[in-house]
Amino acid sequence: MDTSELEPSKLGTKEHWDNVYEEELENFGENGDEGEIWFGKKAMNEMVKWVNQHVPSRSDISVLEVGSGNGALLFALAEGRGKACYPAHRLLGIDYSEGAVQLAQSVAHSRNLTAVTFRVCDFLHEDPPLLADDQKADQNEAWDLILDKGTYDAIALMEKDKNGRTPVEGYPIRIAKLLNPGGHFLITSCNFTDFELKSKFITEETGLQYHSSIEHPTISFGGSTGSACSSVAFTKSA
Numbered sequence: 001m002d003t004s005e006l007e008p009s010k011l012g013t014k015e016h017w018d019n020v021y022e023e024e025l026e027n028f029g030e031n032g033d034e035g036e037i038w039f040g041k042k043a044m045n046e047m048v049k050w051v052n053q054h055v056p057s058r059s060d061i062s063v064l065e066v067g068s069g070n071g072a073l074l075f076a077l078a079e080g081r082g083k084a085c086y087p088a089h090r091l092l093g094i095d096y097s098e099g100a101v102q103l104a105q106s107v108a109h110s111r112n113l114t115a116v117t118f119r120v121c122d123f124l125h126e127d128p129p130l131l132a133d134d135q136k137a138d139q140n141e142a143w144d145l146i147l148d149k150g151t152y153d154a155i156a157l158m159e160k161d162k163n164g165r166t167p168v169e170g171y172p173i174r175i176a177k178l179l180n181p182g183g184h185f186l187i188t189s190c191n192f193t194d195f196e197l198k199s200k201f202i203t204e205e206t207g208l209q210y211h212s213s214i215e216h217p218t219i220s221f222g223g224s225t226g227s228a229c230s231s232v233a234f235t236k237s238a
Contacts, residue, residue: 012157014096021099024070025106034107035070038150039229043188046214047149047231048076054212054233055145055184057084062131064143064178066123067151068093071104071116078113088115092131096122123174124155124167141180148187156191176206182238184211188231197232208234 010016024035037044055061063086065074074093077086093116095101104118121128127139136142155168175185185208189197194213201208214231 007157008159009157011154012159017095017097017154018099021069021097021103025099025103028103028106032110034072035103037072038069039188039190043216043229043231044073044076044149045081046216047073047147047186047188048081050186050212050214050231050233051077051086051145051147052084057086059087059090061086061090061145062134062143062180063091063145063147064128065091065093065147065149066175067148067154068095068104068118069100069149071107071118073147073149074116075107075111075113078116079111088113089117089133090131091116092128093118094121094123094128096120123151124170128178140177141183143178144180144183146175146179146183146185148185148189150188150190152187153189153191172201172203172206172208175201176208176236179208179236181236183236184233185236186231186233188214188229190229192230194230194232197230201232201234207237209237211235 027033028035068074071093074091078088078091079085093104098120101118101120108114108116119129130136130139130142134142152168152171155171156166158167160166179185187197198210202210211233216229216231
């Protein structure tokens, strides 16, 4: 499916996600419920497993999650659920919903992982902040690994402009500019197939190349068989 074929949805509005995280933040305060893990724990754990295999932890690694929500994916890396622990102070999650950032920070405090950084940032219009100990002058080529679990999907559901273009069309080049040469981008989507993700991210403009895919369990419905979500990894030419 091309991004232009998707109809705008409330899932592509900031108002929706502000309301979601306002409720989840309230639930966390009342009963410690950390909120929903988008696509479920199994899909998240498969992403962690991939990171462990292809982007080994090191003291100076830089990891950015775009649309970090409650921070579950970064916490899984910091806690070493995929065997290797990634340095918490080298992990940054950004989200355009202030409620999401507040929830992630609250969960981080409860887990004693306050070194993991979460900041409010509208990825399409703002550069993420640099990590506290990063000496680079700007964000270009600052990240060894960028993660996306459902954010590209949500952006694809935003309102189109007067020319019928969706904001998500600028997303791939934003990713490419932030990656270090040789860096990796891993995305999990429920709206786009492996082929469709490759067609969007592998372009002359991005300079990204296909690296690998994660095999997710298949489901059958209406005589068709496929995966509930797709996970594809790209690398930037060195």
